[in-house]
Amino acid sequence: MTGYQLADDISLQGRNTFRVPARAAMMADVKRGDALAELYDFAMLRDGPVMVLGEGSNLLFANDFPGVVICLTMAEIRILEDDGEHALVRADAGVGWNDLVGWTLARGLCGLENMALIPGTVGACPIQNIGAYGVEVGEFIETVEAFQRDTGQIKRLSKSDCEFAYRDSLFKQQLDRWVITAVELRLPRQRELKLDYAGVHEELAAMGIATPRAVHVAEAIGRLRTRKLPNPAIVGNAGSFFKNPIVPAAQALALKEAHSALPMYPGDSEATRKISAAWMIETAGWKGFRDGDAGISAQHALVLVNHGNATGAQLLALAHRVADSVQEKFAVALEPEPRLIGARWQSS
Numbered sequence: 001m002t003g004y005q006l007a008d009d010i011s012l013q014g015r016n017t018f019r020v021p022a023r024a025a026m027m028a029d030v031k032r033g034d035a036l037a038e039l040y041d042f043a044m045l046r047d048g049p050v051m052v053l054g055e056g057s058n059l060l061f062a063n064d065f066p067g068v069v070i071c072l073t074m075a076e077i078r079i080l081e082d083d084g085e086h087a088l089v090r091a092d093a094g095v096g097w098n099d100l101v102g103w104t105l106a107r108g109l110c111g112l113e114n115m116a117l118i119p120g121t122v123g124a125c126p127i128q129n130i131g132a133y134g135v136e137v138g139e140f141i142e143t144v145e146a147f148q149r150d151t152g153q154i155k156r157l158s159k160s161d162c163e164f165a166y167r168d169s170l171f172k173q174q175l176d177r178w179v180i181t182a183v184e185l186r187l188p189r190q191r192e193l194k195l196d197y198a199g200v201h202e203e204l205a206a207m208g209i210a211t212p213r214a215v216h217v218a219e220a221i222g223r224l225r226t227r228k229l230p231n232p233a234i235v236g237n238a239g240s241f242f243k244n245p246i247v248p249a250a251q252a253l254a255l256k257e258a259h260s261a262l263p264m265y266p267g268d269s270e271a272t273r274k275i276s277a278a279w280m281i282e283t284a285g286w287k288g289f290r291d292g293d294a295g296i297s298a299q300h301a302l303v304l305v306n307h308g309n310a311t312g313a314q315l316l317a318l319a320h321r322v323a324d325s326v327q328e329k330f331a332v333a334l335e336p337e338p339r340l341i342g343a344r345w346q347s348s
């Protein structure tokens with residue numbers, strides 16, 4: 001029995017959280033990692049355009065996809081090693097990310113609690129090194145197992161091979177090369193909880209929790225996220241549409257002098273700082289803006305939203321207008337966080 005199923009001319013509108021219309025020329029539902037080698041034998045993975053689709057919560061279809069869309073459906077989670085202090089957990093690419101967070105917390109393992117309720121699949125979590133509330137997944141990943149399209153082999157990549165950085169990794173740099181089939185994370189049973197990110201202490205206090213455990217942190221963050229971010233089941237969106245820019249420290253300090261309220265965080269080195277894209281977009285007047293069905297969320301200025309029938313091209317056009325105005329007002333270039341399918345980002 002083959003480990004995959006093929007279908008022609010498939011609608012992707014229900015498979016992306018922006019809910020924009022788009023079609024795939026072909027879709028391959030893959031049930032086992034070794035089925036990728038079978039597809040490779042048919043030359044489908046060697047020639048022509050291929051993309052992997054998880055829950056579609058971090059991409060924008062500006063056009064149809066003219067090649068094969070691969071969806072990985074294997075979804076097992078198991079513990080490979082457990083020495084009482086740490087456990088090595090393996091999760092297949094098709095596992096829902098938040099299901100993995102809940103599974104690990106239920107077994108007394110911590111680390112992933114600050115990333116509770118991030119939408120998407122485990123297979124996508126290394127792509128942009130997902131992170132929230134001061135924690136990134138790369139901290140816990142020990143190995144990523146991935147099918148390498150140019151060799152047709154399954155490869156095991158160590159954490160250092162993955163080149164994790166802020167919303168970045170080797171896989172994001174080489175999107176056409178890798179199909180991630182499973183991720184292995186080493187998680188502790190005890191760790192100092194990270195509570196100092198905006199609102200976490202207050203939410204725990206509101207829940208009446210004085211001595212929080214990891215499960216309480218996950219719940220508090222779930223509550224905060226539900227309040228702060230629009231729900232894609234109600235209004236189409238892909239979470240933060242823009243990355244927080246990382247700029248030279250001197251530029252950040254000059255901006256801070258001119259705009260004292262601009263939130264600023266450590267950069268990726270001593271010489272850089274990360275500055276808040278949301279603050280700049282809101283200050284430039286875009287929060288709650290709407291043009292037809294394309295808009296900027298009134299809840300969170302970083303979130304581009306589809307109020308109903310916007311196309312990917314219309315959403316992208318609005319994103320460019322926002323970036324151009326931030327460039328004009330602050331001389332800072334914004335870059336999108338989601339992957340654009342069928343279009344290129346034109347820097348201002």
Ligand SMILES: Cc1cc2nc3c(=O)[nH]c(=O)nc-3n(C[C@H](O)[C@H](O)[C@H](O)COP(=O)(O)OP(=O)(O)OC[C@H]3O[C@@H](n4cnc5c(N)ncnc54)[C@H](O)[C@@H]3O)c2cc1C
Nearest residue numbers: 054055056057058119120121123124130131179180238239
């Ligand atoms: C409301 C909302 C809130 C969000 N909050 C956060 C947040 O706090 N932090 C954060 O980091 N992200 C956040 N995101 C973005 C998104 O949830 C993550 O990036 C998530 O990891 C995407 O998973 P996915 O399965 O939907 O991937 P998709 O959107 O389907 O794909 C994203 C990219 O990964 C590639 N890809 C997917 N699976 C694989 C695979 N198995 N192998 C190789 N490539 C693959 C795709 O080709 C594409 O390039 C948010 C999104 C939404 C809608």
